[in-house]
Amino acid sequence: MASIAEELAKKQRDISIAEFFEKNRHLLGFDSKRKSILTAVKEGVDNGLDACEEARIPAEITVTIKQAGTDRYRVIIQDNGPGIMKKQIPKIFAKLLYGSKFHALIQSRGQQGIGITAAGLYSQLTTGKPTVVTTKTGPNRPAHRVELKLDILKNEPQIIKEEIDLDFRLPHGTKVEMEMEAQFVSKGSSSIYEYLRRTSIVNPSAQIIFNDPTPSKFIFNRTTNKLPKMPKEIKPHPYGIELGIFMRMLKTTSKKTIQSFLTGEFSRVGSTTAKRVLKKVELHNATRPYTLTREQAEKLIKTLQTEKLMVPPLDCLSPIGANSLEASMKTELSAELVVTVTRPASVYRGMPFQIEAGIAFGGNLKSEGQAEIMRFANRVPLLYEKSACAITRSIGEIDWRRYGLSQTGGRGVPYGPLTVAVHMASVWVPFTSESKAAIASYPIIVKEIKLALQECARHLRNYLKRQYRRQRDQARIDAFTRYSKELAGAIADLTRGNKEKIAELIEESLVKNTKAMIKVKEGEQ
Amino acid sequence: MKIDHSSTIKKLAKLGEEVLEQLEKKKNPEIDVRLRSLNNVYFDEKDRLIRLGNKVQKRSFFNLNQSKKFMQTMLIASLCKELLEQDKPPLSIRQIYYALKRTLPNSNENTFDAQKETDPLIEDIEVIIDALREELNLIATPKGVIAGPLTIRDKTSGDDINLAKMGSAGYSVPAIVEKNTIDFKHCSADYVLVIEKYAMWNIFNRLKFWDKNNCIIITGKGQPARAERRLLQRIHDELKLPVYVMMDMDAYGYYIYSVYKQGSINLAYFSEKCAVPDAKFLGLKVSDYENFSVPKTALIKATKSDMKRLDEIKKYDWFKTKEWQKELKDLKNFGYKIELDSMVTKGVDFAVKNYVPTKIENKDWLD
Numbered sequence: 090m091a092s093i094a095e096e097l098a099k100k101q102r103d104i105s106i107a108e109f110f111e112k113n114r115h116l117l118g119f120d121s122k123r124k125s126i127l128t129a130v131k132e133g134v135d136n137g138l139d140a141c142e143e144a145r146i147p148a149e150i151t152v153t154i155k156q157a158g159t160d161r162y163r164v165i166i167q168d169n170g171p172g173i174m175k176k177q178i179p180k181i182f183a184k185l186l187y188g189s190k191f192h193a194l195i196q197s198r199g200q201q202g203i204g205i206t207a208a209g210l211y212s213q214l215t216t217g218k219p220t221v222v223t224t225k226t227g228p229n230r231p232a233h234r235v236e237l238k239l240d241i242l243k244n245e246p247q248i249i250k251e252e253i254d255l256d257f258r259l260p261h262g263t264k265v266e267m268e269m270e271a272q273f274v275s276k277g278s279s280s281i282y283e284y285l286r287r288t289s290i291v292n293p294s295a296q297i298i299f300n301d302p303t304p305s306k307f308i309f310n311r312t313t314n315k316l317p318k319m320p321k322e323i324k325p326h327p328y329g330i331e332l333g334i335f336m337r338m339l340k341t342t343s344k345k346t347i348q349s350f351l352t353g354e355f356s357r358v359g360s361t362t363a364k365r366v367l368k369k370v371e372l373h374n375a376t377r378p379y380t381l382t383r384e385q386a387e388k389l390i391k392t393l394q395t396e397k398l399m400v401p402p403l404d405c406l407s408p409i410g411a412n413s414l415e416a417s418m419k420t421e422l423s424a425e426l427v428v429t430v431t432r433p434a435s436v437y438r439g440m441p442f443q444i445e446a447g448i449a450f451g452g453n454l455k456s457e458g459q460a461e462i463m464r465f466a467n468r469v470p471l472l473y474e475k476s477a478c479a480i481t482r483s484i485g486e487i488d489w490r491r492y493g494l495s496q497t498g499g500r501g502v503p504y505g506p507l508t509v510a511v512h513m514a515s516v517w518v519p520f521t522s523e524s525k526a527a528i529a530s531y532p533i534i535v536k537e538i539k540l541a542l543q544e545c546a547r548h549l550r551n552y553l554k555r556q557y558r559r560q561r562d563q564a565r566i567d568a569f570t571r572y573s574k575e576l577a578g579a580i581a582d583l584t585r586g587n588k589e590k591i592a593e594l595i596e597e598s599l600v601k602n603t604k605a606m607i608k609v610k611e612g613e614q
Numbered sequence: 615m616k617i618d619h620s621s622t623i624k625k626l627a628k629l630g631e632e633v634l635e636q637l638e639k640k641k642n643p644e645i646d647v648r649l650r651s652l653n654n655v656y657f658d659e660k661d662r663l664i665r666l667g668n669k670v671q672k673r674s675f676f677n678l679n680q681s682k683k684f685m686q687t688m689l690i691a692s693l694c695k696e697l698l699e700q701d702k703p704p705l706s707i708r709q710i711y712y713a714l715k716r717t718l719p720n721s722n723e724n725t726f727d728a729q730k731e732t733d734p735l736i737e738d739i740e741v742i743i744d745a746l747r748e749e750l751n752l753i754a755t756p757k758g759v760i761a762g763p764l765t766i767r768d769k770t771s772g773d774d775i776n777l778a779k780m781g782s783a784g785y786s787v788p789a790i791v792e793k794n795t796i797d798f799k800h801c802s803a804d805y806v807l808v809i810e811k812y813a814m815w816n817i818f819n820r821l822k823f824w825d826k827n828n829c830i831i832i833t834g835k836g837q838p839a840r841a842e843r844r845l846l847q848r849i850h851d852e853l854k855l856p857v858y859v860m861m862d863m864d865a866y867g868y869y870i871y872s873v874y875k876q877g878s879i880n881l882a883y884f885s886e887k888c889a890v891p892d893a894k895f896l897g898l899k900v901s902d903y904e905n906f907s908v909p910k911t912a913l914i915k916a917t918k919s920d921m922k923r924l925d926e927i928k929k930y931d932w933f934k935t936k937e938w939q940k941e942l943k944d945l946k947n948f949g950y951k952i953e954l955d956s957m958v959t960k961g962v963d964f965a966v967k968n969y970v971p972t973k974i975e976n977k978d979w980l981d
């Protein structure tokens with residue numbers, strides 16, 4: 090019996106993550122031909138923007154889609170980021186769970202170390218073609234071109250070809266090319282176009298160019314030259330740590346004692362707190378972290394979580410900023426009014442996060458039907474799993490009728506010429522799955538989203554009121570003016586007087602009266 | 615022949631001048647309009663007339679709720695003045711609506727959208743400038759016919775018309791019977807008999823009742839229009855003829871009598887010019903049933919709505935005399951109504967030969 094179990098265990102280990110994801114690729118957003126190409130573009134663009142931001146370079150991203158057969162497309166994503174060291178290339182693009190962001194609590198688009206490799210994997214599975222990466226780290230360095238495949242069983246990269254690319258024109262940057270089975274849609278809520286358009290709204294300092302297969306070229310210009318503030322990495326806060334991660338941290342830490350582990354690897358744990366907690370769980374301060382048993386670890390983290398600790402530092406986040414968001418929504422949406430709000434940062438399960446919202450109204454926005462909703466997490470548009478998302482839920486829980494908009498039964502998405510945008514920035518966005526499409530509905534997150542939206546909605550309501558009043562006043566003045574002309578004629582006929590002179594008299598008194606009218610109105614407010 | 619409209623023209627001009635004056639004094643144009651609603655209508659006990667009270671409402675051009683009405687009022691006034699000055703034939707109140715309806719420049723708003731907008735404003739102008747609609751050269755459709763020893767001159771054509779020579783049809787009451795249009799040239803009648811309905815008037819005319827009894831017979835064919843009432847008043851006032859009224863014996867008949875006599879609530883401002891407070895109610899009244907042995911077959915059971923109407927008119931101030939309250943009570947107790955037409959049960963010429971002469975001779979009437 091024991092030998093069978095052993096055998097099984099061996100086999101279990103042999104099931105590589107790559108193999109597992111081949112079977113579960115829907116979790117990564119590669120479940121349909123239409124969605125897969127969008128996911129691939131998204132992974133490439135996210136990485137490019139992340140890299141540029143980290144290197145403090147104003148991003149310039151070019152996405153090119155070329156038809157390569159029936160239901161087959163070549164996807165090329167190029168950025169002007171810092172480039173990638175040659176020896177890193179294979180692991181980044183052909184090894185799952187390899188990334189720089191997984192262990193770091195820092196606001197970034199990528200967080201799992203799966204994204205781009207999964208895209209390459211999808212390409213490989215549907216066309217058998219390798220992923221081609223060309224990257225250059227500086228003006229005087231050569232551009233390396235590498236063709237890669239992923240060994241699915243081993244989750245290890247396989248280099249097919251490697252060469253220097255003399256035609257790479259950028260001083261630095263990375264170009265990723267993949268061929269895949271796909272379906273291309275040019276416009277609509279889950280199109281690449283829409284994804285890039287929305288990306289440009291929440292990345293006002295980025296320039297995005299899109300060459301679609303028709304072929305048409307779209308340019309989404311930057312609306313600011315100011316780069317977003319650099320987000321800061323923070324240590325995890327005990328409130329948000331799960332046992333598994335805690336145990337892994339115990340094993341991998343470089344800290345020699347449990348006390349220095351607690352004070353050094355976590356936010357807001359000082360030596361007094363650490364000592365007190367260790368005393369409670371009857372552990373010696375100098376215990377070596379890796380020696381803790383599962384039971385000891387569990388007791389320790391649970392006790393630590395019942396301590397009253399300060400919230401983690403909140404200045405680690407980099408919101409878009411109400412002004413920048415307003416400017417880019419204005420540019421992109423040609424609305425009559427745009428109001429935006431950035432909430433103060435808050436914390437869910439020890440993770441700092443911050444909500445921003447914007448409402449655009451009128452102008453070129455379509456007036457029939459429900460409002461357009463734009464969801465964003467760490468400056469990435471979320472296009473799928475709308476109904477599972479905390480943003481959609483929060484919008485639906487607001488009674489928009491109170492703000493002068495129409496809505497069925499006081500629930501759900503409001504109607505009218507409206508775009509509602511919500512952005513969540515966090516060191517770790519709680520997505521509902523690995524495809525990073527919907528934000529989980531933690532009560533504090535829903536509350537913050539609602540507060541942000543309600544504040545925008547109040548501005549909108551005031552605007553609508555003012556506008557209504559202005560229209561009403563104008564309608565009044567127009568009516569008086571129309572009637573004045575008739576009246577002048579009638580009085581002239583009755584008195585055999587001069588019509589022009591009488592019209593002037595009425596006009597004079599109309600001017601006097603409208604002034605009085607407007608004064609009264611101001612007094613009312 | 616030219617009709618003299620000068621006094622009405624002057625009144626209309628004055629209305630315009632008042633507004634102009636306000637404008638020149640940098641005041642907001644306003645006109646006072648006497649309220650025509652029920653709460654400004656009262657029964658004048660002394661003159662025995664329904665009258666309009668003195669409550670006025672300001673209509674201001676720079677009040678958005680009144681602005682359009684103000685403008686509309688002036689449009690109607692100026693059109694009336696123009697038509698009078700040109701001595702055009704009178705227009706009906708529907709025609710006035712059409713004549714004024716147009717789209718205001720650079721808008722999709724009309725001066726008037728329905729006749730129900732012009733109608734009340736015409737009545738407003740009547741009270742504002744104290745002139746009758748007929749003096750404004752506007753008409754309601756008259757219905758009445760008249761016959762008898764009266765010669766009138768119609769100044770619109772200059773014809774003299776002898777109402778004793780109108781054959782079986784009688785003379786149709788013209789829409790406008792104002793002094794500037796109709797003159798009484800000659801009259802030998804001793805009184806006027808008002809008959810509610812045409813069918814009975816027709817018998818009186820064909821049997822030459824007016825000739826044999828030396829009187830004028832007139833019907834308004836049910837609820838009378840303005841012209842019949844105005845003409846009746848002029849005949850009564852100017853020719854000093856007593857007026858007797860003969861109606862169905864029911865709440866509606868009694869009410870129509872009161873309209874001839876005291877005027878109506880709706881046209882309270884018009885009573886002074888059309889009511890005949892001296893008019894006497896000849897019948898049919900409850901006592902006639904026995905006095906003239908009316909057969910049972912002439913009776914119609916009073917309906918619920920008849921009874922309700924009876925209760926209503928009983929509360930009108932002008933029915934609050936002792937004898938009228940008794941009559942109304944008797945009628946209610948009687949429980950039947952009797953139509954004038956039913957008198958033929960006693961013979962076609964019964965009313966002509968027997969009923970009316972007897973009643974007048976016996977002074978058997980209600981006041």
Ligand SMILES: Nc1ncnc2c1ncn2[C@@H]1O[C@H](COP(=O)(O)OP(=O)(O)OP(=O)(O)O)[C@@H](O)[C@H]1O
Nearest residue numbers: 136140181188189190199200201202203204205263
């Ligand atoms: N265009 C690029 N320029 C520079 N570095 C890159 C680029 N693309 C990827 N990288 C590096 O490769 C790592 C792995 O990327 P990958 O997309 O697989 O994972 P991730 O972005 O960390 O997380 P996620 O799975 O959430 O996308 C990134 O963390 C980043 O350090």
Ligand SMILES: [Mg+2]
Nearest residue numbers: 136199204205
């Ligand atoms: Mg990524």
